[in-house]
Amino acid sequence: MPSIRRVAINTGGGDAPGLNAVIRAVAISAHNRGWECYGIRDGFNGIFFPERYSDGGLMRLTRERVSGIAHLGGTILGTTNKGNPLHFPLHMPDGSVKEVDRSDEILEFFAKRELDALVTVGGDGSLTIAHALSQKGLRVVGVPKTIDNDLDKTVTTFGFDTAVAFATECLDRLHSTAQSHQRVMVIEVMGRYAGWIALNSGIAGGVHAILIPEIPYDLEKVAARIRARDQDGRLDSLVVVAEGASPKHGHRAVAKAADTGLAERLGGIGEQVTAELQEITGKDCRLVVLGHLLRGGSPTSFDRLTALRFGAAAIRALEEGQSGIMVALAFPNVDYVPLEQVAGRMKSVPLNSDTLLTGRDLGICFGD
Numbered sequence: 001m002p003s004i005r006r007v008a009i010n011t012g013g014g015d016a017p018g019l020n021a022v023i024r025a026v027a028i029s030a031h032n033r034g035w036e037c038y039g040i041r042d043g044f045n046g047i048f049f050p051e052r053y054s055d056g057g058l059m060r061l062t063r064e065r066v067s068g069i070a071h072l073g074g075t076i077l078g079t080t081n082k083g084n085p086l087h088f089p090l091h092m093p094d095g096s097v098k099e100v101d102r103s104d105e106i107l108e109f110f111a112k113r114e115l116d117a118l119v120t121v122g123g124d125g126s127l128t129i130a131h132a133l134s135q136k137g138l139r140v141v142g143v144p145k146t147i148d149n150d151l152d153k154t155v156t157t158f159g160f161d162t163a164v165a166f167a168t169e170c171l172d173r174l175h176s177t178a179q180s181h182q183r184v185m186v187i188e189v190m191g192r193y194a195g196w197i198a199l200n201s202g203i204a205g206g207v208h209a210i211l212i213p214e215i216p217y218d219l220e221k222v223a224a225r226i227r228a229r230d231q232d233g234r235l236d237s238l239v240v241v242a243e244g245a246s247p248k249h250g251h252r253a254v255a256k257a258a259d260t261g262l263a264e265r266l267g268g269i270g271e272q273v274t275a276e277l278q279e280i281t282g283k284d285c286r287l288v289v290l291g292h293l294l295r296g297g298s299p300t301s302f303d304r305l306t307a308l309r310f311g312a313a314a315i316r317a318l319e320e321g322q323s324g325i326m327v328a329l330a331f332p333n334v335d336y337v338p339l340e341q342v343a344g345r346m347k348s349v350p351l352n353s354d355t356l357l358t359g360r361d362l363g364i365c366f367g368d
């Protein structure tokens with residue numbers, strides 16, 4: 001493999017705490033090898049729409065530019081979960097929208113700007129794009145990111161710990177108001193089709209029921225748990241529901257259906273659960289939707305360190321001549337896995353996971 005002189009990095013999909021830490025580690029590790037580092041703006045939009053940016057869509061990541069950013073939420077490069085280059089939505093003159101593959105433009109851009117490799121930081125969508133680009137001959141290393149923790153082949157993704165820590169703090173606060181008013185509080189959390197955030201925060205936060213996509217629920221079971229608590233004189237209950245959870249004989253709640261180049265948006269299950277629990281139990285029920293609050297704020301030290309380790313490991317991999325791989329956490333070390341083993345795969349909560357069993361041992365109801 002020819003040696004690297006200029007490396008690019010981009011961040012794609014929903015933002016997650018820790019993105020800036022990866023950017024910092026990539027840029028500094030590159031500089032320390034004598035390489036130049038550039039950030040592509042807003043996923044791949046910096047390549048497709050250079051006219052939108054004062055820097056032409058490519059941000060020079062100098063040592064100074066990445067100074068003091070590791071603790072900041074968001075991403076200094078911007079991100080997007082619209083406009084997948086493999087299925088890019090093209091608006092036709094007749095008002096219709098068709099999907100086109102714009103990945104060749106990315107390769108042409110890298111050749112023209114003499115960029116030798118790409119570090120792409122993202123979730124399943126971004127890593128699938130990375131795999132396709134690598135198959136077309138681009139030198140690429142993926143870095144797994146998502147608050148949802150739903151990526152396979154890595155123990156965890158960065159962003160998840162921060163989301164769980166924040167959700168847990170919210171649950172701690174909601175216990176006291178639920179107790180004061182003898183209410184049922186329902187808390188809806190993100191996580192897409194996986195229940196990791198709900199499960200981990202729910203157990204850490206000492207809730208009484210957790211509803212996750214992996215276990216279709218029966219609200220009568222949750223109501224029975226609430227009634228049993230009432231009979232014990234504990235008149236408050238907390239129920240965490242993952243946005244992707246669904247009733248045994250029903251569907252998940254979709255806020256917006258999938259459209260050309262856009263994934264479906266989940267949301268609304270918390271409202272359903274709250275209304276139905278109020279109806280069944282006759283108790284005063286309230287809903288809190290944590291939503292995008294889970295994606296904001298400063299990364300926890302665990303996420304920050306993981307992100308810094310991932311960024312540095314991505315540069316080491318490129319230096320060693322590796323490509324078409326994803327950096328992964330394989331405790332206690334960072335490891336590399338082929339992108340083809342990651343692309344298009346999802347990691348759900350295993351029904352025999354010890355965390356889930358811990359919840360059951362603690363008497364938490366899973367609606368089954």
Ligand code: F6P
Nearest residue numbers: 014081146147148190191192266
């Ligand atoms: O994947 C991260 C995530 O926050 C999911 O938990 C959620 O379903 C989705 O992104 C929300 O996306 P958007 O930012 O488009 O509302």
